[in-house]
Amino acid sequence: MSITMIGTWEMAATGLAAAMPQLQNDAWAGDAVVTAIKAVEDNPNFQSVGFGGLPNAAGIVETDAAFMNGDNFRIGAVAGARDIANPIAVAQALAQEPANNLLVGTGATEYASTHGFVLKNMLTPKAAQKWAEKQKQLANSELNPYDGHDTVCMLALDSQQRMAVGTSTSGLFMKRTGRVGDSPLPGAGYYVDSQIGGAAATGMGEDIMKASLSYETVRLMGTGLSATEALRQAVYPFIAKLQDRGEKPREFSYVALRADGDFGIATNVPFPFAVAQADGPVQVYNAVPNGDHPIITPLKTN
Numbered sequence: 001m002s003i004t005m006i007g008t009w010e011m012a013a014t015g016l017a018a019a020m021p022q023l024q025n026d027a028w029a030g031d032a033v034v035t036a037i038k039a040v041e042d043n044p045n046f047q048s049v050g051f052g053g054l055p056n057a058a059g060i061v062e063t064d065a066a067f068m069n070g071d072n073f074r075i076g077a078v079a080g081a082r083d084i085a086n087p088i089a090v091a092q093a094l095a096q097e098p099a100n101n102l103l104v105g106t107g108a109t110e111y112a113s114t115h116g117f118v119l120k121n122m123l124t125p126k127a128a129q130k131w132a133e134k135q136k137q138l139a140n141s142e143l144n145p146y147d148g149h150d151t152v153c154m155l156a157l158d159s160q161q162r163m164a165v166g167t168s169t170s171g172l173f174m175k176r177t178g179r180v181g182d183s184p185l186p187g188a189g190y191y192v193d194s195q196i197g198g199a200a201a202t203g204m205g206e207d208i209m210k211a212s213l214s215y216e217t218v219r220l221m222g223t224g225l226s227a228t229e230a231l232r233q234a235v236y237p238f239i240a241k242l243q244d245r246g247e248k249p250r251e252f253s254y255v256a257l258r259a260d261g262d263f264g265i266a267t268n269v270p271f272p273f274a275v276a277q278a279d280g281p282v283q284v285y286n287a288v289p290n291g292d293h294p295i296i297t298p299l300k301t302n
């Protein structure tokens with residue numbers, strides 16, 4: 001077992017670079033997850049998470065985020081949240097509450113403002129311009145919902161064998177006001193048990209929430225399967241099942257991390273992800289779908 005973090009998409013590398021030094025100094029996995037995700041939320045260049053995230057159909061950025069503590073299963077989440085600078089930090093705070101752990105819309109903003117969290121308009125001029133351009137295009141074409149979405153998910157294992165998971169996203173570009181994806185939903189978007197491991201999802205929330213595959217992956221790892229094998233048994237049969245029922249599965253990508261540091265991914269689209277272990281570098285890999293055996297190649301070492 002060695003300290004490990006794994007995160008979704010290339011943007012996760014920015015988060016791992018910020019959080020690994022904390023883990024190396026024996027910080028709690030939960031704090032490392034929040035540090036990592038905050039670094040992504042604060043960066044306006046990432047157009048699917050936090051500040052600079054692409055807005056909904058009304059031109060407003062609405063975010064979903066969640067935090068789970070693998071020691072005690074406490075969960076906190078916000079959904080359809082507006083004007084919260086760091087949704088992941090609010091999710092972590094909500095995980096400490098005895099009740100009212102998942103807050104939506106104005107309730108989330110009110111909690112953030114009364115508990116000392118920074119509020120700001122999350123719409124950047126660049127994102128507003130993309131919205132205006134899309135409005136024009138939409139007048140004559142169908143929206144492809146995969147344009148402009150990606151969730152940052154982070155799993156961390158610390159030096160004391162504690163684990164945590166977090167997710168944060170602005171969801172689908174041009175989504176309906178109030179639309180919520182899988183990212184704040186436990187079991188589907190994320191799950192972690194410090195004695196076994198954790199898993200988290202990115203992709204088309206409307207499909208991901210049709211099954212609790214993050215939970216299922218953790219359950220399978222608990223039977224002794226590797227992270228890769230647990231994901232393989234959880235994810236691909238469900239995609240096949242959707243096809244069997246006449247559905248057209250959209251994007252599914254998952255990361256999993258076991259309590260012994262073993263990690264894996266499953267995906268049906270090209271999927272970069274980032275990993276860092278012990279005092280090693282942050283390594284970005286690219287996974288290319290290949291049936292239920294994605295081909296993983298190193299992309300970048302930071």
Ligand code: SD4
Nearest residue numbers: 150151171181202203205
């Ligand atoms: C959602 N799962 O809101 C998120 C978006 C995402 O890659 O992860 N896209 O549906």
